[in-house]
Structure formats: C-alpha cells, structure tokens
Amino acid sequence: MSTTPTPQELEKQAAATAALRWVRDGMLVGLGTGSTAAPFIRALGEAMRTGQLRVQATATSEASATLAREVGIPLVPPQRGMRFDLTVDGADELDPQLRLIKGGGGALLREKVLATASNYLLIVADSSKAVPQLGKFPLPLEVVPFALPWVMDAVAELGANPVVRVSKTDAAQHILSDQGNLLVDCHFGQINDPKQLATQLKTIPGLVEHGLFLGLANAALVAHGEQVQVIQA
Ligand code: 5RP
Numbered sequence: 001m002s003t004t005p006t007p008q009e010l011e012k013q014a015a016a017t018a019a020l021r022w023v024r025d026g027m028l029v030g031l032g033t034g035s036t037a038a039p040f041i042r043a044l045g046e047a048m049r050t051g052q053l054r055v056q057a058t059a060t061s062e063a064s065a066t067l068a069r070e071v072g073i074p075l076v077p078p079q080r081g082m083r084f085d086l087t088v089d090g091a092d093e094l095d096p097q098l099r100l101i102k103g104g105g106g107a108l109l110r111e112k113v114l115a116t117a118s119n120y121l122l123i124v125a126d127s128s129k130a131v132p133q134l135g136k137f138p139l140p141l142e143v144v145p146f147a148l149p150w151v152m153d154a155v156a157e158l159g160a161n162p163v164v165r166v167s168k169t170d171a172a173q174h175i176l177s178d179q180g181n182l183l184v185d186c187h188f189g190q191i192n193d194p195k196q197l198a199t200q201l202k203t204i205p206g207l208v209e210h211g212l213f214l215g216l217a218n219a220a221l222v223a224h225g226e227q228v229q230v231i232q233a
Contacts, residue, residue, distance in 0.1 A: 009035075010223075010226075011126035011223035011225065012036040012039060012090075012124075012125075012126050014225075014226055015124040015221045015222065015223040016036055016039035016040035016043060016088075017039065017040075017043050018221050018223075019043075019088045019122055020040070020043050020044065020047060022086055022088070022120070022122050023047070023053055023055060024053075024085070025053055025054055025055070026054065027056075027086055028055070028056050028057070028058075028076070028082070028083070028085050029044070029055050029056070029084060029085065029087065029088070030057070030059075030084040030087025030088070030117075030121075031057050031058065031059040031060060031065075031068055031087075031088070032060055032064065032107075033059075033060045033061040033063060033064050033089070033107035033110075033111060034089075034090040034104070034105040034107075035090070036124045036126065037088065037089055037090045037124065038064070038067060040088050040124060041064060041067050041068055041071060042067070044071070044073060045068070045070075045073050046071070048071075048072055048073060049072055055073065056073075057073050057074070057075055057076070058076055058077070058078065058082075058114065059075060059110075060087075060089065060107045060110040060111045060114050061105070061106075061110060062178050063105075063107075078113075083118070084118040085118075085120065086119070087114050087118040087120070087122070088122045088124060089102070089114075089115070089123060089124070090105075090124055090125060091123050091129055091217075091220075092137040092140075092211070093129055093131050093135075093136065093137045094123060094125060094129055094131070094222070094231075095130075095132065095134050097233070098218075098219075098220055098231060098233040099134060099212070099213070099215075100134075100212070100216070101134055101139055101140075101211050101212065102140070102211045102213050103139075103210075103211030104140060104211075106140070106142075106175060106183050107177070108140055108142055108177075108209055109142045109209040110178065112216075115213060115216045115217075120218045120219075121216050121217045122218065122220070122221065123217050123220035123221070124220070124221050125220060125222050126222070127225075129222065133190050133191070134191045134194055134212075135189055135190040138185035138186055138188075139160070139191070139211050139212065140183055140184070140185055140186075140210070140211040141155070141183070141186060141201070141207055141209070141211070142177050142182070142183060142207075142208045142209045142210075143181055143184050143206060143207055143208065144182075144206045145180075147205060148164070148182055148206070150205070151184065151204055151206050151207050152164075152184070154207075155184070155204070158188075158197070158200055158201075159188060159189075160186035161186070162187075163184065164182060165182070165183040165184065179208070191212075194212050194214055195214060197212065198212045198214055217233055219231060219232050219233060
C-alpha cells in the first residue's frame with residue numbers, strides 16, 4: 001500500500017535527485033546514510049540501470065550497502081590510498097558556514113571517515129536541517145562500551161546532558177553502531193564554539209567519534225518545497 005509522501009519526504013527526494021547532477025561517469029562515490037541519502041542511492045542505481053552513469057561506490061553503513069547492492073551499484077571495500085571523487089550524505093543540522101551535526105542515523109564514524117577521504121562532500125537536506133546555529137539537535141557520539149561511564153561524566157562536565165541511545169520499542173535495548181559501539185546523544189543547547197567543543201571531545205578516551213563535521217562539507221543542496229538551494233562552503 002503506497003502512502004502520500006509528506007512535504008518533508010518530498011524535500012528529501014528533491015535534494016537527493018538534484019545531487020545526481022554532481023555525479024560524473026567513472027567516479028568513485030561515497031554513499032551516505034539516512035532517509036535523504038537513500039533516495040540518492042536509489043536515483044544513482046536507476047541512472048546505472050539505464051546506462052546514464054557507471055560508478056563504483058563505498059557505503060557509510062551496512063544499511064546503505066544493502067540498498068546499494070539492491071539497486072545494482074558495485075561496491076568496493078576500503079583500501080590504502082583510496083580517495084572518493086564525491087560523497088553524498090545527509091545531515092541532522094547545517095549552519096550557514098556548512099558546519100554540520102551528523103550521526104542521527106548512527107553512522108557518524110564511517111561517515112566521517114569517508115567525508116575526510118573525499119575530494120568533495122555534498123550534503124543533501126530538507127529545509128528543516130538548515131539552522132542559524134548548531135545545537136538544537138543533540139550531538140551524537142560513538143562510544144566504546146567499556147568507557148561509557150567515564151565518557152558520560154566527561155561530557156556532562158562539558159555542559160551536556162548525555163543520553164544513551166536505546167530502541168524506541170525496548171528501552172532496555174541499546175542501539176549499537178555498525179562497529180558494535182554505543183551511541184550517546186548529547187544535549188548541549190546552542191553550540192557557540194563548535195571548533196572548541198570538537199577539540200575537547202577528541203581528548204576523551206573511549207569516545208571514538210563525535211558528530212561535529214567542521215570544514216568537511218564543500219556544498220549543500222537544501223530543498224525548500226520544490227526549489228533546491230545550493231549553498232557553497
Ligand atoms: C546518519 C546521518 C544522517 O545523514 C543524518 O542523520 C540525516 O538523516 P536523514 O536524512 O534521515 O534526516 O548522519 O548517521
């Protein structure tokens with residue numbers, strides 16, 4: 001049974017479809033994760049099926065890898081010296097300087113690895129993601145399970161209210177990343193100095209990665225209704 005897409009879903013679709021114009025034949029493409037990256041993966045698969053494009057790709061999550069296989073995109077594993085021509089990924093928040101909060105879908109570690117190994121990171125987003133200042137969306141962290149109590153203490157000292165991510169249907173069930181780590185969502189409120197916060201978070205042992213993506217995005221496609229705004233870094 002098909003349901004009518006919501007305005008937000010239509011915006012995700014519009015941004016994702018527009019991203020196809022950034023893809024060139026023969027590119028090595030990084031595939032993001034989430035409900036905006038997914039329609040991009042489907043559109044890319046369709047462009048491959050009709051012979052418009054031929055690309056290879058690496059996915060930022062098992063979910064995106066599964067979808068890529070389903071739609072016929074050939075996947076290559078990580079290798080030394082690998083650089084992506086383009087990575088297309090979603091975001092939970094993006095500010096006017098294209099600083100991002102990512103990790104709402106729990107894939108922040110692989111997403112940051114691919115973003116850093118990419119020559120061009122293109123963000124696709126619906127209009128709700130564009131914010132004047134980062135911080136309304138709780139900042140996701142990926143944390144080694146053994147280190148959890150101390151990481152919780154350390155981020156609380158930095159002013160956050162950390163919450164371990166659990167299943168929506170079973171609060172006793174922790175959500176794990178593809179690496180088997182815990183995800184912790186940190187409510188900092190407005191983040192006035194993202195760079196300073198990123199530096200502080202990086203010093204906490206057992207905190208594998210945080211969802212602040214600073215200086216990584218080259219451009220963003222933000223859909224407002226049917227119009228797609230291009231924001232360059
Ligand atoms: C996953 C992410 C996603 O890109 C982010 O959560 C946005 O997701 P969506 O497009 O579903 O709103 O960072 O780890």
